[in-house]
Amino acid sequence: MTGRIKEETTGITHLGNQGTKYQMDYNPSVLETFVNKHQENDYFVKFNCPEFTSLCPITGQPDFASIAISYVPNVRMVESKSLKLYLFSFRNHGDFHEDCINIIMKDLIALMEPKYIEVWGRFTPRGGISIDPYCNYGQAATKWEEIAFKRLAYHDLNTNKTDII
Amino acid sequence: MTGRIKEETTGITHLGNQGTKYQMDYNPSVLETFVNKHQENDYFVKFNCPEFTSLCPITGQPDFASIAISYVPNVRMVESKSLKLYLFSFRNHGDFHEDCINIIMKDLIALMEPKYIEVWGRFTPRGGISIDPYCNYGQAATKWEEIAFKRLAYHDLNTNKTDII
Amino acid sequence: MTGRIKEETTGITHLGNQGTKYQMDYNPSVLETFVNKHQENDYFVKFNCPEFTSLCPITGQPDFASIAISYVPNVRMVESKSLKLYLFSFRNHGDFHEDCINIIMKDLIALMEPKYIEVWGRFTPRGGISIDPYCNYGQAATKWEEIAFKRLAYHDLNTNKTDII
Amino acid sequence: MTGRIKEETTGITHLGNQGTKYQMDYNPSVLETFVNKHQENDYFVKFNCPEFTSLCPITGQPDFASIAISYVPNVRMVESKSLKLYLFSFRNHGDFHEDCINIIMKDLIALMEPKYIEVWGRFTPRGGISIDPYCNYGQAATKWEEIAFKRLAYHDLNTNKTDII
Amino acid sequence: MTGRIKEETTGITHLGNQGTKYQMDYNPSVLETFVNKHQENDYFVKFNCPEFTSLCPITGQPDFASIAISYVPNVRMVESKSLKLYLFSFRNHGDFHEDCINIIMKDLIALMEPKYIEVWGRFTPRGGISIDPYCNYGQAATKWEEIAFKRLAYHDLNTNKTDII
Amino acid sequence: MTGRIKEETTGITHLGNQGTKYQMDYNPSVLETFVNKHQENDYFVKFNCPEFTSLCPITGQPDFASIAISYVPNVRMVESKSLKLYLFSFRNHGDFHEDCINIIMKDLIALMEPKYIEVWGRFTPRGGISIDPYCNYGQAATKWEEIAFKRLAYHDLNTNKTDII
Amino acid sequence: MTGRIKEETTGITHLGNQGTKYQMDYNPSVLETFVNKHQENDYFVKFNCPEFTSLCPITGQPDFASIAISYVPNVRMVESKSLKLYLFSFRNHGDFHEDCINIIMKDLIALMEPKYIEVWGRFTPRGGISIDPYCNYGQAATKWEEIAFKRLAYHDLNTNKTDII
Amino acid sequence: MTGRIKEETTGITHLGNQGTKYQMDYNPSVLETFVNKHQENDYFVKFNCPEFTSLCPITGQPDFASIAISYVPNVRMVESKSLKLYLFSFRNHGDFHEDCINIIMKDLIALMEPKYIEVWGRFTPRGGISIDPYCNYGQAATKWEEIAFKRLAYHDLNTNKTDII
Amino acid sequence: MTGRIKEETTGITHLGNQGTKYQMDYNPSVLETFVNKHQENDYFVKFNCPEFTSLCPITGQPDFASIAISYVPNVRMVESKSLKLYLFSFRNHGDFHEDCINIIMKDLIALMEPKYIEVWGRFTPRGGISIDPYCNYGQAATKWEEIAFKRLAYHDLNTNKTDII
Amino acid sequence: MTGRIKEETTGITHLGNQGTKYQMDYNPSVLETFVNKHQENDYFVKFNCPEFTSLCPITGQPDFASIAISYVPNVRMVESKSLKLYLFSFRNHGDFHEDCINIIMKDLIALMEPKYIEVWGRFTPRGGISIDPYCNYGQAATKWEEIAFKRLAYHDLNTNKTDII
Numbered sequence A, B, C, D, E, F, G, H, I, J: 001m002t003g004r005i006k007e008e009t010t011g012i013t014h015l016g017n018q019g020t021k022y023q024m025d026y027n028p029s030v031l032e033t034f035v036n037k038h039q040e041n042d043y044f045v046k047f048n049c050p051e052f053t054s055l056c057p058i059t060g061q062p063d064f065a066s067i068a069i070s071y072v073p074n075v076r077m078v079e080s081k082s083l084k085l086y087l088f089s090f091r092n093h094g095d096f097h098e099d100c101i102n103i104i105m106k107d108l109i110a111l112m113e114p115k116y117i118e119v120w121g122r123f124t125p126r127g128g129i130s131i132d133p134y135c136n137y138g139q140a141a142t143k144w145e146e147i148a149f150k151r152l153a154y155h156d157l158n159t160n161k162t163d164i165i
């Protein structure tokens, strides 16, 4: 075994690139992929993204969230630096919390056609209330379609946030 | 994609409104909704509301709780600032803990007709004992009716509060 | 809606009563109930009781525990101040940890005939070992009988206490 | 030794009183004291009061805080149930965070003439920022005057709140 | 109800005994039992034992672990002080971590013939790696045989230790 | 070196004694001491006593606290099992929190004549407020007199309890 | 006492204002003040600001930090909503971490002429290292000048961050 | 019972060996096994390995992770010191996070032919995002094949990392 | 710079030695030292030793503690593996907690003649009480003599253990 | 104010550079600096570096540590990416823990001539013991020389690590 070689990273242009341009407007075209070398067995990959920020579409006030993205790869896998650039592109974009989370999932489905994916956002409180949207998806006509519903059905079971401060 | 536009926020009067009037008496009519733009897939939205306070119906003593509300939207979704005003309207209202939690759930069912909803309150201790009521609901004749029972059946499994101090 | 009125609290004598007499001997007769106003839907009520103390039946040494009681109400619900007085009545009573927890559950079943109930005690360590008994019950010939067994079967799954200090 | 006898609790009218009336408007006259039986040595008494709520004087929105009060008693000591009633009397009163904390300290100085006192509030966040005011006082021309300044000078040294969520 | 009486503690010789002799060599014969007074309903009893120490069979170096033992009693129940003496008897005994945990379970099965039992050890790290063995058992030809396999199948699901320091 | 021998434990009657009688009424005479073998250098000994319980002198309601006792030994040192029996003797005794802590300190000063001692109690909340008294003492005309005042002056600097639940 | 009246909030234009315009470029002129009603005694006010974000001046990559600001007011006090708008104005501004923290302190000194102020930033890690700058200031020729140096000298004493993950 | 004897540790050459040579290049041949003495019952063994480090195949930058390995032994079991040497051999090896975790699992399957195995890595963040890959395996045509899929299907359910700092 | 060379580790016989013999009786002669290469500046070295166990001299029951040792080196420094062997030699030795901690400090003073040293033990609870002894030392007629007294005077300031469970 | 301009970042070659070469041998020459723009007031900058790894000079085994570096800048300040490269250069270098920490401090003093600096390492445990060295420095003949001694004298006061697991 010698590790992933150059030919196996074709199409990756952001990682290790000095001239990275940070997107300031919503831009899904910045996303890039590489090939899954372990397609014979299903497995999970999770991204923890605690530095998400967008704008409120009505007041213009900045919002902040921590977003977790988990998926079971199919043939293509999203490269993490391109994912970072994509998430940063929401920085000056206005939308509701519930909409942002659904949009992120749909863009990643279009990009990778994963077997399974879920996106969970935990936004910071405003006026004493915080909002945590969660959506998921399993490829139709596969066992992951049923798993997606089960994971939704048992989502956040027994987690009760209680601190005021 | 350009984010939620003005036409998609029709009916929202509290968010971004300078003249907000804080309700001091129980008032479910303050609740407002907006349309769900992702009705093709089921997903969860959770509100963490740690600043709930009401009065004891017998002694008049103020009670405090942290309330978590999770639901799967149908066509309409509750707007978060109106939810805050609604919860604040319990401030000078007297009722038992178990009753408050059931009432909140019933008001939100009437408002949104969600596919699924659950409400969990964790009240502060009085005399060395604290009370945590939990209720939930799934739309009849849908798969969410069964999920509601399963989530109730496995509610708070294995969570044991142990601190005296 | 106006909150729970006087007629709906009939039978409650301890709550808000100045002349409360703290029981110093095991006394289940101190328990009181009120009527469940939400019988049309099943829900959970949990009591967190971290101030339990009894005596060792062999050495006479005081024992301390935190006890969690969760139940699904039927027609009658236990009033929390009377529950506090009942638990305090173990203060000078001697019994094994495992026995105390079973007795508490049986007394509450006799009082309320709940659909489901569970009692979990976490006692403080003696000589480097601590004991946590857990028992539960579901009304025979209802779906809660099966749920009781499932909750027992998955009790405390994957919780490993490890601190020496 | 037989514990504090009846004559030593003269002037305490709220503790153990069934007819407690919860104040809904700012009312320092509800405060009561009892005599300090250990005046020969200085010591600290701390009250942890996590259930404080008031109103914003400009928007009317409810605010929540946890307040810590520590003092070194002189001849009279504040009774804790009367302190609770006093703090509850801010429930429908509007004032800035910084003002509430200073007012509480001044009322307790007037009541008890303590050797030393400090009041620290930690309010819940609004719009992504939270405010924690802290004030203190030492009796003039005693060593506690200097200690008060030293405790102020080293207040909250090295405590940095960092969580966004 | 009067608590467990003398006749119900027959066979308990260590608890409350001044002349306890601490075993320094592996000795399962020190284990003692008492009768289960609640055989009509199944329930769990858990022992948290954070003070376990044994020796490495190859290097002779002392090992340390926290051990959790949970079981569903049948007719006899293990007395906790005798369990402490038994666990202390591993103090100067050499064996692999995986072997110790299996031996403890087998000794307790032979002693009590419980309906179900599980033993989980968490050993302290050596050279940057720590080992946590877990074994369990359900009485053959009872529903606990199937539960034992399910608890094994879902053992330690989603618990990932991550701290380097 | 061979460890503390029999002659060095003269006067210890409770430790290792099968016939321990647990005191149910306040009784400082149960305290015992042994000789300090390291009098040539000052050092601290701290007792963590989280199982303290007493009664409210006005309502009779049980109170619970965790008490920390730290001292610098002089010639005699308090034996820990006798300290446990002494603290248990408050079990059915009624007094204010502030009084209990001062009494414990005074009894230990009379017993050991320590160079320095401090006693800190943290009581469980009642009605949303908890009380933590702290007192200390340094032998007059020694450097510990000044240290006692300094430790009082900097007591509990910057510790703010904030959780509502 | 009636709380802060209208005349005492002169000059506050952002708080409670529906038309708030969120600044997207560095803009200290947005800051507003109100008068200190407790000038006779020194006290601390702390702002916890966990939602700070700026840009790297060399790579353009977004940076995130939690910033704590503590000060002792003189005659004028900064209004919290205007402070929020000011901090949000760094959103698309590029500067080093160490520079941002110094600039924030200087702007607030110019605005309020406080007796004392300190600003502490904790930035998120980049490439396995995170940076936490801290600066402070005490008014020259007052006792706060010396306190400022002492707080700097003892800054972050004994706090060692150790988590890799 | 006398503990594992010499004949039962045949093939272990690294444990207790003074001349251990630390591998600096990927080398699975360093792995060693010993026989499972409890083959009659299935059980879990978990290794917590928080000191994993490798190199990025594109930038050459060192990466760090905590890796958890859990398996159900068949006939042979991996010896922990040889596992440590194997994991250390990734120190100067370059590969993607997702590849490392799959390779470790495959090497251990080839070594031990376990009934079940899972490998979970939690890598440190780079540029505000961290990656956690997880893969597992159950022996074909045994009940562990189905369990492997179920554990994958419920992997990391409801664990949302949210801290930015 | 090339790291510590062979000549600089003279006298170290346990580290990296395959034939380590674990001491089972108190034996300070096992301690070894190496030379301090940075004598021109004073600095601290701390050992965290959470695996300490000894026997009670009266009952023979095993005791467990976590011990922290901090010192400022002079010419010689204690080698960590020899320190481990020394601490393990208390395994079957009987002594009071307070005595063990003083003996460890005295043995290390005799070995290294450090400028400063402190030893702090936190023992596990017995019968609801735990004991934490702490002693320290500074070389006579140096500034460390005064520092030793100051560190003793401020030892464990404001740390109150409160958990019952 | 416009942020740090290009001329103010002269000499920074690693930050934002695509061709970064990761050092695999100890190499202090990789360190780079930039000018301090706030020399008129003293302030602290802290680097949290949890990804440090080196080799044991005797056994060759990899060691891991989290290192905290705090300093008060003079004219030049260390650039964080060059600091990362410098710390990574210890990856295949063998030295004692105590030596590494002193060497890092000396190299940074030579580079920046800071007014004050301190370096604290917390290494992972080996054989049940972990080592935390701490050294510091203040510029001779300035007030920081005295502060350095005071911070050393009060280093790690009252922090006792206690976890076995």
Ligand SMILES: [Ca+2]
Binding pocket: A163, A164, A165, F162, F163
């Ligand atoms: Ca909190």
Ligand SMILES: [Ca+2]
Binding pocket: A163, A165, D163, D165
């Ligand atoms: Ca928080």
Ligand SMILES: [Ca+2]
Binding pocket: B162, B163, B164, I163, I164, I165
């Ligand atoms: Ca606890």
Ligand SMILES: [Ca+2]
Binding pocket: B163, B164, B165, I162, I163
């Ligand atoms: Ca607690």
Ligand SMILES: [Ca+2]
Binding pocket: C163, C164, C165, I163
């Ligand atoms: Ca603990």
Ligand SMILES: [Ca+2]
Binding pocket: D163, D164, D165, H162, H163
């Ligand atoms: Ca948080």
Ligand SMILES: [Ca+2]
Binding pocket: E163, E164, E165, G162, G163, G164
């Ligand atoms: Ca950690």
Ligand SMILES: [Ca+2]
Binding pocket: E163, E165, J163, J165
């Ligand atoms: Ca740890």
Ligand SMILES: [Ca+2]
Binding pocket: B165, F163, F165
């Ligand atoms: Ca709490």
Ligand SMILES: [Ca+2]
Binding pocket: A162, A163, F163, F164, F165
């Ligand atoms: Ca809490």
Ligand SMILES: [Ca+2]
Binding pocket: G163, G164, G165
């Ligand atoms: Ca962590």
Ligand SMILES: [Ca+2]
Binding pocket: G163, G165, H163, H165
């Ligand atoms: Ca962290």
Ligand SMILES: [Ca+2]
Binding pocket: D162, D163, H163, H164, H165
């Ligand atoms: Ca955090």
Ligand SMILES: [Ca+2]
Binding pocket: C163, C165, I163, I165
């Ligand atoms: Ca604990």
Ligand SMILES: [Ca+2]
Binding pocket: C162, C163, C164, C165, J162, J163, J164
């Ligand atoms: Ca611990």
Ligand SMILES: [Ca+2]
Binding pocket: J163, J164, J165
């Ligand atoms: Ca731990």
